[in-house]
Amino acid sequence: MSAEAVVVRPRKVRRVAIPIAILLIVVFALVGTLLRNTPTGVVFNLSDQIAMGVLGLLLASGVMLLTRPRLRADADGLEVRNIIGTQRIPWQLVQGVTFPDGAPWARVELPEDEYVPIMAVQATDGDHAVTAMRSLRELRRTIDA
CATH class of the missing domain: 2.30.29 (PH-domain like)
Structure with a gap:
């Protein structure tokens, strides 16, 4: 009994999720890079900038789960x-x-x-x-x- 395997993955969600994940990474990296001293007196350290980049990666990873x-x-x-x-x-x-x-x-x-x-x-x-x-x-x- 020879039957071909059927493999299916969603299409539309992939076309939406991948650009959104890329956009999240770019935006959070940009915000993290631009975080410095503000006119309000708030001081952002290097750890805050890194945390923004990591947050972008985490959010993008969550969006990419939709393509799984x-x-x-x-x-x-x-x-x-x-x-x-x-x-x-x-x-x-x-x-x-x-x-x-x-x-x-x-x-x-x-x-x-x-x-x-x-x-x-x-x-x-x-x-x-x-x-x-x-x-x-x-x-x-x-x-x-």
Whole structure:
């Protein structure tokens, strides 16, 4: 039973998050560089300037977490990587892969009314999300056959 793997990553969030992360780094580095003595009498030390740069890096890292989601599906099951954490789900546990009306992303339906969100398949991606869902369902049909 030879089935091709399906790998999906969100598109639109990547196009937005990467420039925002770069902008945060540049702005905080610039502010950190320009921090000196102010007319109000506040004195900024080198440690304050460094802290501004580090804060920019931390914020940019947080924004880049939004680009982390990925879905890998193969003959053995699904590997769902969301912003924090990765789950491997065997096909035997998967009751369905759905995209509820109005939901921001797809989800894997599990036994006992549980589900795992698939943040890699996002509604904002439009046709890309539709293609991903079709590929995933086709893979499931191939495996079940």
